[in-house]
Amino acid sequence: xxxxxxxxxxxxxxxxxxxxxxxxxxxxxxxxxxxxxxxxxxxxxxxxxxxxxxxxxxxxxxxxxxxxxxxxxxxxxxxxxxxxxxxxxxxxxxxxxxxxxxxxxxxxxxxxxxxxxxxxxxxxxxxxxxxxxxxxxxxxxxxxxxxxxxxxxxxxxxxxxxxxxxxxxxxxxxxxxxxxxxxxxxxxxxxxxxx
Amino acid sequence: xxxxxxxxxxxxxxxxxxxxxxxxxxxxxxxxxxxxxxxxxxxxxxxxxxxxxxxxxxxxxxxxxxxxxxxxxxxxxxxxxxxxxxxxxxxxxxxxxxxxxxxxxxxxxxxxxxxxxxxxxxxxxxxxxxxxxxxxxxxxxxxxxxxxxxxxxxxxxxxxxxxxxxxxxxxxxxxxxxxxxxxxxxxxxxxxxxxxxxxxxxxxxxxxxxxxxxxxxxxxxxxxxxxxxxxxxxxxx
Numbered sequence: 001x002x003x004x005x006x007x008x009x010x011x012x013x014x015x016x017x018x019x020x021x022x023x024x025x026x027x028x029x030x031x032x033x034x035x036x037x038x039x040x041x042x043x044x045x046x047x048x049x050x051x052x053x054x055x056x057x058x059x060x061x062x063x064x065x066x067x068x069x070x071x072x073x074x075x076x077x078x079x080x081x082x083x084x085x086x087x088x089x090x091x092x093x094x095x096x097x098x099x100x101x102x103x104x105x106x107x108x109x110x111x112x113x114x115x116x117x118x119x120x121x122x123x124x125x126x127x128x129x130x131x132x133x134x135x136x137x138x139x140x141x142x143x144x145x146x147x148x149x150x151x152x153x154x155x156x157x158x159x160x161x162x163x164x165x166x167x168x169x170x171x172x173x174x175x176x177x178x179x180x181x182x183x184x185x186x187x188x189x190x191x192x193x194x195x
Numbered sequence: 196x197x198x199x200x201x202x203x204x205x206x207x208x209x210x211x212x213x214x215x216x217x218x219x220x221x222x223x224x225x226x227x228x229x230x231x232x233x234x235x236x237x238x239x240x241x242x243x244x245x246x247x248x249x250x251x252x253x254x255x256x257x258x259x260x261x262x263x264x265x266x267x268x269x270x271x272x273x274x275x276x277x278x279x280x281x282x283x284x285x286x287x288x289x290x291x292x293x294x295x296x297x298x299x300x301x302x303x304x305x306x307x308x309x310x311x312x313x314x315x316x317x318x319x320x321x322x323x324x325x326x327x328x329x330x331x332x333x334x335x336x337x338x339x340x341x342x343x344x345x346x347x348x349x350x351x352x353x354x355x356x357x358x359x360x361x362x363x364x365x366x367x368x369x370x371x372x373x374x375x376x377x378x379x380x381x382x383x384x385x386x387x388x389x390x391x392x393x394x395x396x397x398x399x400x401x402x403x404x405x406x407x408x409x410x411x412x413x414x415x416x417x418x419x420x421x422x423x424x425x426x427x428x429x430x431x432x
Contacts, residue, residue: 016255023251032238042296042353048242049250049309056254121237140231141238143213146206161202164209168227171234 005066011059019056026070027052030077032141036125036133037081047084051077071148074138078152124174132167139164245299249306295335295342296354318372319381325365326388332358333395340399355411359418362389366422389419 004025010018027048034044034051054076055062062072125133138144138152146164150157204221208228211218212235220228242250294300308328315321336358339349369385372378393416400412 019254020251023247023254027242027247027250028240029238031242032240035240040353040356042350043356045242045246045302046305048246049253049306052250052254053309053313117233118237121233125234125237136234137238139209140213140235145210145213158199158202161206162198165202165205165227168205168230168234172226172230175230175233 002066008059008066008069011056012062014060016056019052019059022055022069023052026073029142030073033074033137034077034081036137036141037078038084039126043084047077047080050080054080067148070142071144071152074142074144075152078134120175121171124171127174128167128170132163132170135160135163136167136171243299243302246302249302252303253306253309295338296350296357318368319375319377321368322365322372322381322385325361325368326385329358329361329365329392330388332361333392336399337395352411355415359415362392362419362422386423389423393419393423 004022007018007021007025011022012018030051031044031048034047035041038044038047051073055073059069062069064072125136128136134153135149138149139146144152146160147157150160153160201221201224205224205227208218208220208224209231212228212231218228218232219225292304294304308324311324312321315324332354336351336354339351339354342349343351365385369378369382372381396412396416396419400409400416
């Protein structure tokens, strides 16, 4: 049994330290996913805490392995992000609330990729159509497999693979990279949704 | 290559990439794989230490409460506060009470609030708590506005959204209490508080630097005003 499987077993038995270990393993990629969904860092950090609180309350009823647990966390996160978007939609538009907020200053990615490239990439991700953004963030931030994502979003595997392909084509174009067969300046799949 | 085969080939390369194995793709897909590598790197952000500590403290505190479940809520609150103080350091919890958004202890302040909400599950108590938190958000807004006028860069929009979220949560909790005997008194108390909030918001708008912050305050005033009007209209039916 791996350390994380052991942590999951302990969390199931009500041991908060088990859930704390799971938090340390999964919180950072989940935070990146949430930032792509709710756009503002502070909201994403609040939701991150809520996701793990919710998981801790219900983990005794969770019936699956550690891979399934990670996918389950993303399903909770996705639902929470949708709830937040719905709450925000009922409010009058707040021009400051939708402003782009980049990841924290101390994030390790800045060292290798370069701050400017990282910011361009985040902006390009944020400009993706919602369904593509959700899939590409689960895949590359969360490290979920395409079948796991298909389970989380309740869509056929083929649709998930097509969405991640289109997302990467659009990101490549937005970053100025060459990709044949995509008209200049056009994002593929602008109107598609995952619902 | 057909679309489906291309999608499968890219997916197989992404599997290797996310598992940390050397990944390569057929020639035409290599640019996409390079983008995926860069995105994976850009996505590797860190949870701020203060936020992580607050979250773990909340998880541990709630788990302990679930195990103990004393009869009286006052005892629950005291235990929660004690656990949080032990885990985060009593000084940190005390100091967090005056923390503003963006400051290192602010997540601690919000974590303590979340514990209070977990403990109080009945709608009336939650209404009062959310109202109290809304008042705190309003005080934070005033402090942020002062810092802004002093030339500091602060996120007034985020604080405004947090205030609106607390007001909305108080309204939702009140609505869930509609069938209780104390509903009218609670609704009157909420409305009286919101009226006072409107006065504070109006003062904030006067002092705001023209621009997005002022627009956000105006929107919030409209939001609170609409909520009050809706409740007035409901009373007339």
